[in-house]
Amino acid sequence: MAKSPTDQGNDDDARAMLLELRASIDNVDAALIYLLAERFKCTQKVGRLKAKHAMPPADPAREQQQVARLRALAKDAQLDPDFAEKLLAFIIKEVIRHHERAAEEHA
Amino acid sequence: MAKSPTDQGNDDDARAMLLELRASIDNVDAALIYLLAERFKCTQKVGRLKAKHAMPPADPAREQQQVARLRALAKDAQLDPDFAEKLLAFIIKEVIRHHERAAEEHA
Numbered sequence: 001m002a003k004s005p006t007d008q009g010n011d012d013d014a015r016a017m018l019l020e021l022r023a024s025i026d027n028v029d030a031a032l033i034y035l036l037a038e039r040f041k042c043t044q045k046v047g048r049l050k051a052k053h054a055m056p057p058a059d060p061a062r063e064q065q066q067v068a069r070l071r072a073l074a075k076d077a078q079l080d081p082d083f084a085e086k087l088l089a090f091i092i093k094e095v096i097r098h099h100e101r102a103a104e105e106h107a
Numbered sequence: 108m109a110k111s112p113t114d115q116g117n118d119d120d121a122r123a124m125l126l127e128l129r130a131s132i133d134n135v136d137a138a139l140i141y142l143l144a145e146r147f148k149c150t151q152k153v154g155r156l157k158a159k160h161a162m163p164p165a166d167p168a169r170e171q172q173q174v175a176r177l178r179a180l181a182k183d184a185q186l187d188p189d190f191a192e193k194l195l196a197f198i199i200k201e202v203i204r205h206h207e208r209a210a211e212e213h214a
Contacts, residue, residue: 014160021153022169028146029173030180032139033191037184039135046128053121062129066136073137077144083201084140090197094190 036091043095047102057099063092143198150202154209164206170199 050057067085074084157164174192181191 011160014156014162018153018156018162021149021156025146025149025153026173026176028142028149029177029195031142032146032194033177033180033186034184035135035138035142036191036194037181037186039132039139040186042128042132042135046125046132049121049124049128053118055121055125066133069133070136070140073140074144077141079140079144079147080201084143087139087143087197088136090194094187 039091040095040098044098044102047095047099051103146198147202147205151205151209154202154206158210 047057049055066088070084070088071081074081154164156162173195177191177195178188181188
């Protein structure tokens with residue numbers, strides 16, 4: 001069945017709104033990438049500092065604080081706290097990979 | 108062996124720098140959480156829009172563009188492009204979980 005002019009207009013509106021939402025998602029993603037790059041710059045400095053001053057690489061008390069804080073922030077932002085915690089674990093896994101690579105290059 | 112006053116001073120400086128870096132990491136993490144909350148608001152709107160207008164939920168061409176764009180942004184930010192791609196996949200998995208939950212609630 002051919003679409004009525006009204007249906008076609010609705011579809012065009014929906015398509016325009018989809019493109020607008022996607023443009024916002026793309027903006028957010030760019031911001032996420034640059035923020036993550038900044039975060040890794042910080043963790044790389046932490047890694048070098050810890051290596052230089054023979055501090056233990058892992059700090060379970062700090063990690064517990066980070067998890068509790070991120071869960072509270074997620075709740076405030078109406079984001080699933082479990083997702084926030086999983087995301088932090090995902091990022092920390094990458095941080096550890098960086099530290100291991102740095103240690104290998106140092107050795 | 109007891110630490111010399113100089114060693115102790117170096118350790119105090121290192122500890123202060125560690126706390127400073129951690130404060131920056133905490134700031135970045137808060138920004139990441141709020142950005143992600145905003146991103147999910149957009150994807151939830153996309154989900155509702157697609158459901159309402161019977162648009163296909165997945166769009167492989169769009170996803171390919173997103174991956175290519177994020178990899179380019181990651182390179183520019185000196186972030187591992189593979190990590191950026193894995194992170195996008197991780198977030199999209201959560202988006203799909205949201206869409207599935209929304210569809211269940213709608214049914």
